[in-house]
Amino acid sequence: MKKTLIAFAALSAIAGMAQAQSSVTLYGLVDAYVGQTSKEVTSTIPGVASAKLKQTAVNGSGQNNSRWGLKGTEDLGGGMKALFVLEGGFQPDTGANATISNQGGGLFGRQAWVGLSSGFGTVSLGRQYTAYDALRGATNMIYDSNFATTSTVWGTGIADYQNRASNSVAYTSPDFAGFSGSVVYGAGENKTATTDAESNTSLMIKYANGPLLVGFAHQREKQVASTVGNYFGSGATVGVAAGPVAFSSTRKYNLLGASYDFGVAKVTGQYNEAKGEIGLTTSAKDKEFDVGVSVPFGAAAVAAGYSRSKSDASNNTHNKGTGVSLLGTYALSKRTNLYTGFLVTKVQSSNAATETKASTFGLGVKHLF
Amino acid sequence: MKKTLIAFAALSAIAGMAQAQSSVTLYGLVDAYVGQTSKEVTSTIPGVASAKLKQTAVNGSGQNNSRWGLKGTEDLGGGMKALFVLEGGFQPDTGANATISNQGGGLFGRQAWVGLSSGFGTVSLGRQYTAYDALRGATNMIYDSNFATTSTVWGTGIADYQNRASNSVAYTSPDFAGFSGSVVYGAGENKTATTDAESNTSLMIKYANGPLLVGFAHQREKQVASTVGNYFGSGATVGVAAGPVAFSSTRKYNLLGASYDFGVAKVTGQYNEAKGEIGLTTSAKDKEFDVGVSVPFGAAAVAAGYSRSKSDASNNTHNKGTGVSLLGTYALSKRTNLYTGFLVTKVQSSNAATETKASTFGLGVKHLF
Amino acid sequence: MKKTLIAFAALSAIAGMAQAQSSVTLYGLVDAYVGQTSKEVTSTIPGVASAKLKQTAVNGSGQNNSRWGLKGTEDLGGGMKALFVLEGGFQPDTGANATISNQGGGLFGRQAWVGLSSGFGTVSLGRQYTAYDALRGATNMIYDSNFATTSTVWGTGIADYQNRASNSVAYTSPDFAGFSGSVVYGAGENKTATTDAESNTSLMIKYANGPLLVGFAHQREKQVASTVGNYFGSGATVGVAAGPVAFSSTRKYNLLGASYDFGVAKVTGQYNEAKGEIGLTTSAKDKEFDVGVSVPFGAAAVAAGYSRSKSDASNNTHNKGTGVSLLGTYALSKRTNLYTGFLVTKVQSSNAATETKASTFGLGVKHLF
Secondary structure (H helix, E strand, O other), X not given: OHHHHHHHHHHHHHHHHHHHHOOOEEEEEEEEEEEEEEEEEEEOOOOOOOEEEEEEEEEEOOOOOOEEXXXXXXXXXOOEEEEEEEEEEEOOOOOOEOOOHHHOOOOOOOEEEEEEEEOOEEEEEEEEEOHHHHHHHHHOOHHHOOOOOHHHHOOOOEOOOOOEEEEEEEEEOOOEXXXXXXXXXXXXXXXOOOOOOOEEEEEEEEEEXXXXXXEEEEEEEEEEHHHHOOOXXXXXXXXXXXXXXXXXXXXXXXXXXXXXXXXXXXXXXEEEEEEEEEOOOEEEEEEEEEEEEEEEEOOEEEEEEEEEEEEEEOOOOEEEEEEEEEEEXXXXXXXXXXXXXXXXXXXXXXXXXXXXXXXXXXXXXXXXX | OHHHHHHHHHHHHHHHHHHHHOOOEEEEEEEEEEEEEEEEEEEOOOOOOOEEEEEEEEEEOOOOOOEEEEEEEEEEEOOEEEEEEEEEEEOOOOOOEOOOHHHOOOOOOOEEEEEEEEOOEEEEEEEXXXXXXXXXXXXXXXXXXXXXXXXXXXXXOOOOOOOEEEEEXXXXXXXXXXXXXXXXXXXXXXXXXXXXXXXXXXXXXXXXXOOEEEEEEEEEEEEEHHHHOOOOOOOOOOOOOOOOOOOEEEEEEEEEEEEEEOOOOEEEEEEEEEEEEXXXXXXXXXXXXXXXXEEEEOOEEEEEEEEEEEEXXXXXXXXXXXXXXXXXXXXXXXXXXXXXXXXXXXXXXXXXXXXXXXXXXXXEEEEEO | OHHHHHHHHHHHHHHHHHHHHOOOEEEEEEEEEEEEEEEEEEEOOOOOOOEEEEEEEEEEOOOOOXXXXXXXXXXXXXOEEEEEEEEEEEOOOOOOEOOOHHHOOOXXXXXXXXXXXXXXXXXXXXXXXXXXXXXXXXXXXXHHOOOOOHHHHOOOOEOOOOOEEEEEEEEEOOOEOOEEEEEEEEEOOOOXXXXXXXXXXXXXXXXXXXXXXXXXXXXXXXEEHHHHOOOEOOOOOOOOOOOXXXXXXXXXXXXXXXXXXXXXXEEEEEEEEEEEEEOOXXXXXXXXXXXXXXXXXXXXXXXEEEEEEEEEEOOOXXXXXXXXXXXXXXXXXXXXXXXXXXXXXXXXXXXXXXXXXXXXXXXXXEEEO
C-alpha cells in the first residue's frame, strides 16, 4: 500500500508540475548560414549610379527568421480557452533585435497578442499577422522560406504587403467541413486634427481537405504617405522622385493561392493583383504570380520556385521583376536541419532604364527549441 | 523491493527536477482592449491652441501594465534566502518595449534587483519600486488599475511621483504584530564637477490587520531640472514657460492611505501633499485626495473611484484637477478576466485659462501567466 | 503489477517531461553592489582639463557582468549534437540592456549562435567569443572578474581586444590528451565600392592537465578606422588628435597565459604583445603582463592581482599603465555569494603629460539562476 501511495504521490507531483508549467512555453528558432550575397545595379538614368558589390557573409535567418517567444493556453472550461503569444525576432549574427521593417523590430515585434477561443472561433487583440498573410504563407513557394523570391519580386512597382498589423483585432473561424476564414483590422491610431488615421484591413477564406488547399485573400492598407515613406517600394520609382509625399492613399491586394500534395511532390501556386495610388494623378496596378514545387527524399528534400511581377502605372511607366529559388534541406532530427539555398532576382524599373540583380547563396543550420 | 526502488527513483527524479526548476520562474501579464480615447483642450491663452481629438484604439494595458519577467528564490538555510526579479514592460498592441516614462523602458525597466532576506527583513539592490509606491499602490482606487485617475489628476501642478528608483538600495522590514515598513534610497550617479548628483529617497510605514490597512509614506526627489525636463508635470505650467531650466530642486510627497474590507465592499482613501520649487523664486504646494470602492458579485466585481487635486504656487497661479473612474471585471478563471473600464479627467491650469478633458473607454481581456 | 505499471508510468512521464524540457534552459546572473567610484585626471597639456570626481554608486556587475539567456543541447544520435546559446547583458541598476561597447548591447549581444558538435569538435555560427578571449578569460587575474585591472591597464596605448565577433564561424577542437584549440573568423560585412570589409580572426591553443593550464592565443582585427572610432583606446592619444581617421588598419594581439592550482593557492600569469598602426606613418607596440593569486579559506576566498602595460609609438610617444586589484568572496550557497572588491588603475599617456587615476570599491552580491 505504501508503495502505491508513493507512486500516486509521484504521479500527483508530476501532474502538479505539468499544470504549473502549462502556463507558459518558452520557444524559438535559431537559423544561421555562411554564404555570399551579390547585388548589381545597372542604370541608364543620369544620376543613378551603376554598381556591383559581392561579399562573404555569416548571416542569420536563411531558411526562416530567427525568433524567440513565450506562449500559453489556459483551459477555461466549457470549451473556452485563453491564449497568448509574445514573440520577438533577432539577428543571430549580431544578437540584436530584428530590424527588418516588415518585422517591426522591438522586443516582441513579431507577435504580441492575447485572445479567447471557443467553438465559435478565436478573437484576439494586439500585434498579429494579417489574414492575407495566413494564405500567402500557406501557399508561398519553397516552404515560405526566406529563400523565396516573392518578397523581392512582388515588391516591384507597388510595395509588397505588410504582413503584420499593430493595434489589431482578429477573428479566426473554426473549420466548417474544410472551409475556414479570418478577418483582421488594425487601427492606425495616428489621427490628427488634419489627417485621418491609417488602417490595415484583411480577410481570408480557404478550403483545406486532404492534399488540397485553395483560398482567396484580400488586404487593404490605408496610409498617410508622409508617415510611411515612399508609397512605392524600393527599386520601384515609377518615374517619380523618391521620398515621401504628404497625402493619404490606399494599397489593395487580392490573392488567389493553392497547394496540392501529390505525395512524391507538393506544388504551390499564387496569383496576386495589387492596386495603388501615388499622388493625386497617378495610379498603378501590379499583376504577379509564383509557382513552387518540393520533393522529399527521405530525410532530405529539394524545392524550387519561380515568380514574376509586372507593374503598369497610369503615367505609362512600367516595371518588371522575375526570380528563381532553390532550397535543399537535410533533417538531422525533427528540430534541426541543414540547408543550402540559392536565390536570384532581377527587377527592371522605369521602363527598364534601371536593372537590379541580386543573389544570395547560403549553407546553414536551422534549430528549433 | 524493486517497485519501491522505482517509485523512490521516480520521486528522487521529481525532487531533482523540482529543485533544478525552482531557480527561475518565467511569468507575465498580457492585457489588451478595444476602446476609444478622447482629448479636448480649451484655452484662452494666446498661442495655446484649442483642439479636440477622438479615436478608436486597440491598446494594451487597460487594467494593468503588460509585463514579462524572470524571478527566483533560493533557500540559503538558517532562514536566509536569496531573491531576484528581472521584469520588463511591453506594449501588446505593437510588441515594443514599454516607453511610459514612469516605467523607464529598457529590457527590465520595471524591476531589476537582487537581494537577501532573513528574519530581520530584506535588503535588495538595483532598480525597484520606491517605498512610497508600496503604500500608494496598496491603497489606490479601483485595484490600482490603469483606469485609476490618480496618475493624471495628481499630476496637476507638481508632477506625480516617480514610482521606481534606479541605482537603489532598499530595506523592507518583517511584520511586527501588523506593523511593517520600508526605506529605499536611489543614487543619481550623475554628479559633475559643477552639479551634485540627484537622488530619490522614500520611506513607508503601515499597519495591516485583518480587513484594515493604514499607512504613511514619504518621498523626496532631488533633481537637476535640466536633466529631467520641466520641473512641473505636463498640463501644469504654473505660468512658467515650458522647457527645462538648469537648477537643482526638490519635490516632496507625503501620503496618508487606508483601506478597509467590509466584505460586501472594500473602500480605499488617500490624502497626499506635494511640495516643490521652481526656479529660485517660485514654490508650489498641491493638496490631493482620492476615494474608491469595489463591490464583488461572485465572479464579477464593480469598482468606482473619485480623485481631486488643487495646486497653489507662490506666484498666485492655481491649478485644479478632478477625475472619475469606473471598472467592471468578470473572472473567467484565476488567471484570466474580462473587463470594461471608463476614465474621465479634467485639469484646469494657469488659473483656469486652459482646461484639458480626457476620457478613455475600453473593453478588454487580462491574462496572467 | 498495477503498482509497477503506475511507477513505470510515473517514470515515463518524468522521462517525457525531462526530454520536452531539455530543449531550452533559461539561465542568468544578477550582480549588484554598493560602492564608490573615483576618477582623477591630471594634465600639463594645454586644453586638457584636470578634474576629480568621486561618487557613491549602486552599480551592477561588480564581480561578473549581469546576464540572462536561453540555451539548449539536442542529441542527434551517433555522437552528434545541436547546440545554441542566446545570451544578453543587462544593467541591474537600471534594468536597461548592457551598452558596454565590448558587450555590443542589443537583445542577445553577449552570445547568439547555433552549432553542431561531434567527436571531431564543434562548428558554430553567429555572434560568439573570440578564440583569443577563451585563453584570456581562463588565465586572467582574480577569477576574470570585473575587478580585474587588465581591461583598463591593457587599453593603455593600443585599445584592448574585442572579446566577441559578430558574423562569425568558429571551430573548437575536442581534447587530445590535454591539448585543445579553437579558431574564430568574424566577417565584417561592411565592404563598399571603395573600402574592403573589416574582419576579426583569432586562434588559440592550450594544454590543460590537472592543476596546470598553459596556452597561446592570437587575434587580428582588421578595421576601417572611420567606422570604429579612434584607432587607439580612450586615454591613449599617443600625441594624435582624438577622433576617427578614414583608413584601414590592423591590430594584432599575441598572448601567453598560464595558471597553476597549488591547492592552497592558485596563481595565474599572462604576457601580451599588441601591435597596431595609426595613419600611414605611425605604428605602436604595447608590452603587457598581469599576475594573480587566489587563496580559498573554506566558504571564503581572497584574490589579488597586478598588471602593467607599456606602449611605444614610432613617433616617440610613450604611454604607461599599472593596476592593482583585491577581491574577497564569501559563498552563501553554490549559486549565491557576497563579495567585496577594490580596483585601482593609473594610466600615463603622451609621455606622462596626462595621468588618469581611477578606483572602484564595492560590496555586493552575485546570484546565479
